[in-house]
Amino acid sequence: MTVRAVIVGAGHNGLAAAAYLARAGVRVLLLERREVLGGACVTEELWPGFLVSRAAYVVRLLRPAAGWSRYSTPLRGLYLCGAGAHPGGGVMGACGRNAAREAIRGLPRRSR
Numbered sequence: 857m858t859v860r861a862v863i864v865g866a867g868h869n870g871l872a873a874a875a876y877l878a879r880a881g882v883r884v885l886l887l888e889r890r891e892v893l894g895g896a897c898v899t900e901e902l903w904p905g906f907l908v909s910r911a912a913y914v915v916r917l918l919r920p921a922a923g924w925s926r927y928s929t930p931l932r933g934l935y936l937c938g939a940g941a942h943p944g945g946g947v948m949g950a951c952g953r954n955a956a957r958e959a960i961r962g963l964p965r966r967s968r
Contacts, residue, residue: 859885859958865938867895870954873937880960914956927955928962935959 861877863870866888874886892898896911927935937955 857962859883860963861885862887863937865889865895866893867938867939868897869929869952869955870895872950873956873967876953876956877959880956880961882963894943927951933959933962 861874861884863874863877863884863886866874866886870886870888871893874884874942874948877884892900893911896909899912901906902908927937929936929949935955937952
């Protein structure tokens with residue numbers, strides 16, 4: 857099976873991007889360094905008895921660099937789908953959806 861898209865990071869936006877690409881018929885490989893999926897939207901017990909949000913409440917503070925909120929990058933075929941790539945920042949999965957939409961537009965129809 858030929859993979860047409862590789863998503864590095866299975867945070868909420870990576871998961872959304874992978875889902876939208878797969879729904880469009882693109883063969884996707886999703887890679888995650890950790891054994892837990894969800895990225896900043898994960899609540900974990902870091903110390904016995906203490907559940908802590910990894911960072912969902914502060915991701916909204918990330919703002920994109922000017923010109924990078926179109927999800928594409930100067931490198932052909934490389935798209936950003938992290939919260940910092942969305943014009944408004946935030947945690948909502950829209951970044952993954954929008955990056956997937958741009959990636960699908962960039963793929964030739966026959967390569968999906």
